[in-house]
Amino acid sequence: MANPLKLEEVKRILDLACSLRDDVDPVEEELEHDELCLRLRDRLIAAAQITGDSLTEDQAAAAVDQYLDHMHEFREPGGVSATIARGYVWLMTLGKTSQ
């Protein structure tokens, strides 16, 4: 069982993923999903070595899987800002409807 993914590790993966995804057709990329996972894992291990962290292959693989599984997830933020934003959206939608 791999350790829970640390925030720093996620950020690293995000950066790596973005760098790998540039100019690549997502369909092609998804059809070579296993290769993508392997490349991300290797990059993550390399990045961890540079920063002096120790990361096993299993931990890196688990971190990659977790990241890729949740990469496209969306969750509306909470808090005061979001409430104000929803109020604004409501007003704008109302205005548009009443026009």
Added chain:
Amino acid sequence: MDTAGSFIYTRLLVAENDFRTQCEDAADMQRTLKEGIEQLTLKRAETLLALAQELLPEAIADDTQLQLGEVLTELMQAKARCEEDRKDLLQQRETAIAEIENLKQRFADSSREHAEFVADQQRKQQEATRILQNNPQFVQQSAATLKTQKTLHNNELRVEELHRQAEAQLPAYRNSRLFQYLIMRRYGSSDYEASFLTRRMDSWIARLIDFPKAIRSFNFLRTVPVRMREEVKKRKRDFDKSLAELRKLEDQVGNQSGLRLAAQKVSASERRRLEVAEVLAAAETRLNEIEAQLEAIESPQGKHFAKATAAFSEWLASLKVSVLEDLADETESAVDDRLVAEIQLCDEQVQQAREDIRKCEERARDRREKMMGMQWVLGQFRAKHYDADNSVFDASLDIDTLIQRFDDGKSIKESLWAGIEGRQREKQSWSSGAMGKVGAVASHPTSQALLFAVANIAGQAAAAAIGQRMMGKK
């Protein structure tokens, strides 16, 4: 050391035969006991009549004896009719048994013939494999096909996974007011138009929900799985084309080595074998029906006996046995006491015989059920080709213990079959039995040569994977 399928088959046949013999023995015993009861009943009636004449000569009119005569005649007629029907059924039974024996022989012959064709096919298969392995084009193409097959399988899995992911994650985007608002405003596109203040507010919301990433993911989830599915379909079509090319090559080699003809012979002999197995199963069912009819006709509830025995019982009741017994007690004559003792003895013997008949009936029913269960197992065995030459069973299969457990009622036919099937192993050969799964997939008879050659080139496991995949595709 493996156990040959033919050995297991023989053990099952012997067990089925044993059950049949036991069933027949129980039925014979029943018949003997019933005949004994008939004799005892007649004796009892005669003794009863003698007792009545001894004690109540005036009460026993001639018509009572006349009545007894009529009743007995009716009983005898019923027995004669029953015997007639029994003879007819016994004849049918003999015919059915002879037919079954004949069919079993035919089945054994067709199995032998099938095994010969399979052996011939294997030889041709090896020849075809040798030719294919020496063909560089085939070696290259088959290796590529294997690789593509595996990739396609992974692609299909990924498409399904992504579809599931999209189904799970898209509702969050669709239910988000903030995200939907920005979409509605066409925020981020060239069509987006808004006043300065609105622009500022919209930008603020976009930052709040990380709109650039969200819209990218939204579009990804909406479009990519669908596009992937189309791409995989296209790749599959390409794969089918390359497979067709391989098959052409395989056809050529199949004709060259005579494999095609050999495979057709195997296929035809297999069909014949299965046809005989079906006819055999039907004949066994017919025999079971005849035996059930035989049992029914001899039972007290049988159509001929029911009426006659009812009349006989009525007549006995009219003699008022208890009254006669009481009178016999009162008199000093030893004759009537002896007659009463004889009647009582008859009653006891009849009672005992009835109890024995009940046990025999139970035994016969149990043996018949076991026999039919064994016939079912044998049918499964034949249908699965487990009696073929290439069929072997794990050494851990203790067939005698399994049969004994079934015999003792500790297991049912399904568990007996599961115990046998679970230990079945096939020799590595290319008979239709061994390659049943792949053979069912491959559309023409020489397809196994291709798979065999592929297996030799790229490893057995990979070929098994191809077989499984092709089956899934179909």
